[in-house]
Amino acid sequence: MEQIQIIDSKNHVGETVKIGAWVANKRSSGKIAFLQLRDGTAYFQGVVVKSEVPEEVFQLAKGLNQETSVMITGEIREDTRSKFGYEIGITGIEVIGESNEYPITPKEHGTDFLMDHRHLWLRSSKQHAVMQVRNEIIRATYEFFNTNGFVKIDPPILTGSAPEGTTELFHTNYFDEEAYLSQSGQLYMEAAAMAFGKVFSFGPTFRAEKSKTRRHLIEFWMIEPEMAFMHQEDSLEVQEKYVAFLVQNVLDNCDHALDILERDKELLKKYTKLPFPRISYDDAVELLKKNGFDDIEWGDDFGSPHETFIANSFEQPVFILNYPKAIKPFYMKPHPTRDDVVICADMIAPEGYGEIIGGSERATDYEFLLEQIRQHGLDEKEYSWYLDLRKYGSVPHSGFGLGLERTVTWLSGIEHVRESIPFPRLLNRLYP
The missing domain is CATH 2.40.50.140 (Nucleic acid-binding proteins)
Incomplete structure (x- = not known):
């Protein structure tokens, strides 16, 4: 038998x-x-x-x-x-x-109770379905990049410097040196792109940010591709093709899971239509101001209500292009005709799920980057290896990072990012 x-x-x-x-x-x-x-x-x-x-x-x-x-x-x-x-x-x-007095019964339980029993809550049909969607996104990610000529490179988790500043890092002692848990593998992926052309990483990242929003985790997973000889416009095409590929594969391979989650499949199908709409940061600010968002001024970063309104204006994932230089990291390429913005884009998911991709063309000028590092108060010695990339055969290159958990949350149609990862690390939650 x-x-x-x-x-x-x-x-x-x-x-x-x-x-x-x-x-x-x-x-x-x-x-x-x-x-x-x-x-x-x-x-x-x-x-x-x-x-x-x-x-x-x-x-x-x-x-x-x-x-x-x-x-x-x-x-x-x-x-x-x-x-x-x-x-x-x-x-x-x-x-x-045998199983006696199983704590999660077929009745309503509070969120704290369920999170305290996350090791058992994973067995429930809805949580099981979310993890199936997550698994499919991971599987499809490897298929997309492997079939498009990318090489997977694993950046370090322990680093001696911060790619995006030092305010949201977990500090640790590395024998007799200072070290931090990585908040992004991007700088290392730039080095890898100079060796392999097109690369991607897929690993955990950490943000010591005391945030309690439904979009934030302390520990999460990022997919970070980097592409040599590629300008931003070509990178945007890769990004939208990748996201549409993820959506289509979830539709194709997670039918029963989507049923359990009561996800609108016809709505998901709309997110496979390319190209995705694009709007400049300047026009996004004007759009918000015309629709009653009096709290936004040019130079501000967008909050959740702003991103939600912009995305809902297009009913598809939307790129917001060329943010102010002052609110973006030091490594982004300056705009060729403007001093106040950089060549970058965020992809905002529809239905109120916020930013799922951040990307940019990277600065290639050695002196510009050195000055940026100094202006941001970063240690030149710690970034000397990164500056080397601009000394030995520098080329135009672009890249982006997609947050796995936000994407799982969006495609699953669930309310909070804490359900998109098996064992979430949140502010004040390190158990189980």
């Missing part, structure tokens, strides 16, 4: 199989017991009919507690009433591990 996973049920209709699973829920009458089973790949129903099994099997089924692990024996059959489409007619049950 073959042991299968629930997700493969469609290939075994009419066959008697074994499945290792957990009991997510159950209900029973005098003559039939229904078990909601999950095995990590999918959920489906197991049916135990009293007249078709020994009495001890039926009584065992009726007495199973939530999250008890079992080995089920039975016949796979079609079930047109369920979205999954299949169920198992159970003939045998072996209890593997």
